[in-house]
Amino acid sequence: MQQPTAGTAPHSVPEPSDLRVSADAVLSRLVGDADGTTRLREDQWRAIEALVAHQRRALVVQRTGWGKSAVYFVATALLRQRGSGPTVIVSPLLALMRNQIEAAARAGVRARSINSANTEEWETVQAEVAAGEVDVLLVSPERLNNPDFRDQVLPRLAATTGLLVVDEAHCISDWGHDFRPDYRRLRTLLAELPSGVPVLATTATANARVTADVAEQLGTGEDAAEALVLRGSLDRASLRLSVLRLPDAAHRLAWLDGHLAQLPGSGIIYTLTVAAAEEVSAYLTARGHRVIAYTGRMENADRQAAEEDLLANKVKALVATSALGMGFDKPDLGFVVHVGSPSSPISYYQQVGRAGRGVDHAEVLLLPGPEDEAIWRYFASLAFPPEEQVRRTLDVLAAADRPLSLPALEPQVELRRSRLEMMLKVLDVDGAVRRERGGWTATGARWEYDAERYAKVAHQREAEQQSMRAYAAGSGCRMEFLRRQLDDEGAAPCGRCDNCTGDFYTPDVASAALDSARGELARPGVQVEPRRMWPTGLPGIGVELKGRIPTGEQAAPGRALGRLSDIGWGNRLRPLLSPGSGDGAVPDDVLNAVVTVLADWAKSPEGWASGAPDARARPVGVVAIGSHTRPRLIGSLAEGIAGVGRMPLLGTVETGAGPPGRSNSARRVQSLTGALGLTPELADAVRAASGPLLLVDDYTDSGWTLALAARLLRTAGATAVLPLVLALQG
Template sequence: MSTSATDLRDEAERLLRDLAGPNARLRDDQWTAIEALVVQRRRALVVQRTGWGKSAVYFIAAKLLRAHGHGPTVIVSPLLALMRNQVDSAARAGVRAATINSGNVTEWDAIHARIADGTVDVLLVSPERLNNPDFRDRVLPELARDAGLVVVDEAHCVSDWGHDFRPDYRRIRSLVAELGDGIPVLATTATANDRVVADVATQLGVGAGHTDTLVLRGGLDRPSLHLSVVRIDEPARRAAWLAHHLRELPGSGIVYALTVSAAHDLAALLADHGHTVAAYTGQTDTAEREQLEADLLANRVKALVATSALGMGFDKPDLGFVVHLGAPSSPISYYQQVGRAGRSTDRAEVILLPGAEDRRIWKWFASVAFPEESLVRTVVDTLDLERPLSTPALEPRVDLNRSRLEMVLKVLDVDGAVRRVKGGWIATGHPWVYDAQRYARLEQARAAEQAAMLEYERTDTCRMLFLRRQLDDPELTPDTPGCGRCDNCTGVHRSTTVDDADVRRTRERLERPGTDLLPRKQWPTGMKTLGVDLAGRITDGPEPGRILGRLSDLGWGPRLRALLDAPDGEAPESLIRAAVAVLAAWDWTERPTGIMAVDSPTHPILVTSLTRELARLGRLTDLGVLRHRPGRPPATAANSAYRVAALIDAWVPPVLDGHRGPVLLIDAVTDTGWTMTMAARTLTSAGAESVLPFALASPK
């Protein structure tokens, strides 16, 4: 490249002003990275705090490389929000950017054509797209040969140790390995401790241990962040505290919840208190997400009440606060989320409101991690070497639900044991070893991170120093002073006092019992594989039902958890009153005339006593208990097809003695909905006109 370093830096400075405004200036480390990529064609690993300007580095490098005749830059980017922001940023600098992801399927062919015509400067690709057969076999080889630069954004996702680990990210190492000579690679992240940095280096071929690689790792202190922890034991009081204090927080911000249901409950509660808020979760429609992001950017809402779906890549420099109602399971994840705040403001408030229920939620998420070897081996052994099986066709052959099966297939694909082709998946026949040591290390790391998060909640030392140590901040020394801003450094702790009237109002709102229990409408695919002749639409299942509350609810959740964790016993009066309230508000087509309990292996007294009282209060015919067949093991399979198969003829056919009218069916907990579906079929086959399911709790 004949252009002098001075001229090149001048051009880089001009591009930065186009990106970030007339007063923007390149940091020395930003220029060091750009020069390494553009002039020296090296590999680089950049670990810098949120707001440092990592995206400026790769957009400027992409533009400079394109101007000197090199191919397009490929950016692997994990979230749609991140892609939308980056395309907008690229346009400001005159960079022609395009993105291929699940949200723009109709545009893929046109984008492929633009790539072939050379009219795309930057292509942003979701990691999941890397193994689409058509993209992998037709587009990716050309990109690997002709790319000017490959960028792996949010590179911590490639690491098993990372808090956002995604199996698809491990495919990137194959892309990097197939690059043509002299194609530079940039990996970037804001949140990585020493373990993650080492793992990223190994996976991507960048970082320490690889010759001629630039590593830029900066400090993580954020002078604008004011960290505090507010410890309030009762969930309703905790929510009431937030409802009261939200209006005092500066500007607009994000309130994080740990589950989808908690996000919706909290958003409804805050709206009832007059706050302009909205829920944002992984279940939010793509178009609605874009609108909600725009509303927050424009300060049309006080806050988005979000799960971790709103995280990486959302860029609002003046975000005034981040509040967590419930703690994430690791300090790394926590720091990544709070880093959204205060990028261009002098002060941003960061508040953690932890709860005793957090650990239960962490445990649930950990339970859906990578499964044991026997289940994974079954997946490999079930696949054919030539005849592909789709995921739905494979699902009834293995005891894994759809989401876990898809994760296993992705990991096995990266490991070379299976391959995705048109029509589904095939086995490769290559030897495969279950990496038990890696998964054991991951479990140990997860336990250590959870312990560290609990320590963060309790510590009386500087909170920012604590987080920086957890992320192995390279600028920390034994003499580094405290931040001087957090509640522990200043000695100013937020009051936990909440007006009793506010607490009562909040408790009443949160403890309104009842949520929908939607019936299953389709039988799982591939039931014939298990010898069960069920397929298509379900025509003899239950009517829409009701659930008293979710175990993750802010209101009923703690009470239901305590009830179900306690020894089995008679239904308490408060539970009976709540159940009556749900039944009274139930807009059923026809009122039930009979009631029956599902035989509960864990809470038989609770369920039968509740059924007996509801029969008395509602003047319903008590039809007794739907008994399990003696000797039948409980249906515990996670996979829908396996669970249905296990529930075939699971109950002794009841004697209804010619009972007429709908039957209210009572159970303690409903999870997948298949127990209620199959129990309802047993009742209808015995003569029940219809079945109305009612459960005390669902897990989430």
């Protein structure tokens, strides 16, 4: 491809008929059509013509598989031939970046990326861009707010870019289902683009409200004459949508076991949580199916290997969280099954849109579960913080004499790290704070808390949840329902879904498969990892603890009956531990399962009954953690364990004014340091016992209650503290 020199003006653009011929030729190379007979769709051509011939800004809202990437790759090739600078594509999709770099090469377009997975290549890539050796630079949105990138690389890109592409543009809008604050940094890039540089925004999932908001934020809405909005039908003729309600999680696993092999080709099984993905994957693997779990906790290399196995049809399915998300490009994907319902029909449409892009028929099935609503509530709790928490953060930054890093800022505010970072990114775009080397600073600019907008967004989320309930329960056309949620004016009955055809999946499962699934889900026991390091910044809030927790003060690895987020014991424990559930004696089935956990723990490699030379000694007593909400539950659990294990119940760790609410680690340690304590009687009993103790609580979230209670018991003379809880959050 011709290399433009710095400062070279684009060549004159040929007549539209010649441009169309050139565009179709590039498309043929892109798709590997040796005969050169492939032609652009009419709307694809309209977008390319607007970008190349008229340097306009365009917003393209088209279904997955329509060919949005063809628009920007063809436009890039044509613009580069005419001397324009490289195309910059902002995309959150690491998987799609890999796919697109390979696709671009087929069209003679040299593409490189800068993202969190290739940090060692950043300097080389930036040098290649500066030398004119790169036609397309794919950039992840978080790079836009990196201080070095923002201050040094971004201005050069803005000055030399020939085309700016914003992929998955719905992420810009906080009305969208996948709002990402980093995306709003695009305002800066757009403002610094030289006059006449075309801009393309693309998405497959934007209703009218999100479309208008994206257009406004991208600047395409400032002058209607300058903006081109191309919105097509969102119908997917290859997809057959179905819903199947089953009695419980065991039936869902058994159904998958019995029917997975009959689903066409290979596909994706989506779950709502990491725990569920690991649970479903482990069960199906044990039953002989070739599946791989795919979650955000995996190393990048493992995720890439899993993607490649699915692309090559070496596995029947990836069992994935939204970490796989939008950015997976496999045209022959034959099915998408959801074990659990997403909270947004728009998000659901996006995920199911991965299937059937290059085949005539693909199956899409929703298997809703009772845990869905609890998971929705949890993610809803992570919304933009209340005004007092935002103001507190701004005050702390304003009073600081230097930039504050997240670890330094976190102890001084009542927000967890991930939520704090999200809030700061929004404030950065709003001009109230600025990210610099070393951390964050307050700008002193006037800032207003837009409570009305945040409330409306929260209301919109609740409306989306209600729509998802209606989708699962509805008797009308399912594709029409989803299209109407996206304000698709042409929405009409599809004639393909289960409701349109009356062709429903049967709930029948083999008894052997159901017994196996019940056994798998009933198997209790999850390891609880102890805290080993104190949170950063504790001395700054009056707690003189820092660095590594001394080995002699640490808790040992513990056990939980299950995770609140899993589909096995989680479904049993959530009603027992949910707010407002009341207090009462531990149910017999729960206590019996805890006893099973203890027995398995004792026989584990580190357990006291394992016979291993370095095995931990048998516990000599039980200690409960006091509770202001469930004293009977925890007390009866501790009594039951003591009775079964023939150990004394030594007493209860006092919890003062009550445990702290949801907060970050530093604040929780600060609160617990003053709240937890041992009575003289309990301290004497611990010293007299002189051995390992079981420490019993209802559930653990951050792990700090267990860590600080264990520290008190170890200091009092316990040789080890073994935490045992009903549930592990997360």
